[in-house]
Amino acid sequence: MTTTQNELMEATYVALCKHGYASLRMQDIAAESSKSKGTLHYHYDSKQELLSAFLAYLYDSFVARIDALEADSPDERLRALIETVLSPRDEETEQEFRTALLEIKAQGPYDDEFRVQLEAFDRLLHDRLETTLLDGQERGTFRDDFDAEPIADFLVTVLNGAQTRHVAVGHPPEQTRVQLLDYVDRHLVAATDADATNGTDDADAAEERSP
Structure with a gap:
């Protein structure tokens, strides 16, 4: 995962905490990072694709936690x-x-x-x-x-x-x-x-x- 993608995952976490799943918009995630909405769409075509990547990010984090x-x-x-x-x-x-x-x-x-x-x-x-x-x-x-x-x-x-x-x-x-x-x-x-x-x-x- 690139530095930009990692930052977007962290921004997704913050945005989810603030807005919840149903109300979450791509703009909300971009607002929690130093990246633009265009950069967000460059990496992820849709909210569904981004959240799928976020679940994979959480999975890797969970593996790291229990391995540690x-x-x-x-x-x-x-x-x-x-x-x-x-x-x-x-x-x-x-x-x-x-x-x-x-x-x-x-x-x-x-x-x-x-x-x-x-x-x-x-x-x-x-x-x-x-x-x-x-x-x-x-x-x-x-x-x-x-x-x-x-x-x-x-x-x-x-x-x-x-x-x-x-x-x-x-x-x-x-x-x-x-x-x-x-x-x-x-x-x-x-x-x-x-x-x-x-x-x-x-x-x-x-x-x-x-x-």
Whole structure:
């Protein structure tokens, strides 16, 4: 991507936050950059083509973000993935941007190119989650009695739903994040020897209290 195209992508982000998808005009994007509307049309024939390029730009940015996650274990990597999706970097602009992005997602059923690109986001997140779960099972970090593929699918559904619910009705993604991390602890992380010992002690104590 050239310097000019990168600047236009950043301008598209700002313009989307300000105007939303439906009201966005090419002129709005040009106004957020140092380039003219003519330069914008030189690179992109239409709003649809520009937004398609913008989705590709977001995809590359998302790949870079998750590739840069610092995690020493599958458990840490899984939590970091959840945090990355549900923890906004800038609360105010992120809310505006997610609203605009939801508008773009709503075009998926009617625009084949948008749908293919949106599916790529889902597939990337699903594959990274599934790979992390399988890695954790091989290392003994996660329990070995669940199928990683449907669990990854479930997590993607919850993460996407949390973002949509946040935009549509203002439900804080922080609540979903807390619940998902609790789910990881309760249902995915393998029990340690200490957990097993504590469980035995609790059972013995309960038996002693029984009449």
